[in-house]
Amino acid sequence: MYKIQANASGTRSIEVNDSHLETIRKYSLLSGLIDSNGIIDEDILDKLRFNVRGLLESEPGKDKDLLDLCLDVIYNQNMKAIGLGNLVALYKQWAAEHQETDDADEESLMAE
Known part of the structure; x- marks a missing residue:
């Protein structure tokens, strides 16, 4: 929990958990979101x-994780631009840490 x-x-x-960050990765929600000015x-x-x-709206009721992300983080009453900036920073740090484990998992699957 972060x-x-x-x-x-x-x-x-705002509390953010690994499931929220996985959902952001799954849907690439932050990709291309921020303009070139940063x-x-x-x-x-x-x-x-x-x-x-x-x-x-395109997939009503199909992904509980996306709905949880919305309710807990994105549409949280406290979420403002500063919060989004901190979420982006947290996601970058989390993704870098979890990239190594994802690569290790892929290598172990290929070795089998």
Whole structure:
């Protein structure tokens, strides 16, 4: 379980777990989300919410993990642009750590 700061003063936070991060990876939700300027603002958060809403509408009730991600993180009442920036940073760190284990799993499967 990870905690991301959701506002500038640090009084609000959002809990993120490995399942949420796996769902972000599964749907590539952060891929191509941020413009070339690297600034994460409320418009980027809205873009993410629209993308997720489209996914949910195209497959209603099919993916509980995506719905959980929405309820717990993306549509959390505390989620603001700062929170999304911290989620992106957490995801990058998590993905780098889990890339090594994914590569090791693939190598062990190929060896069998």
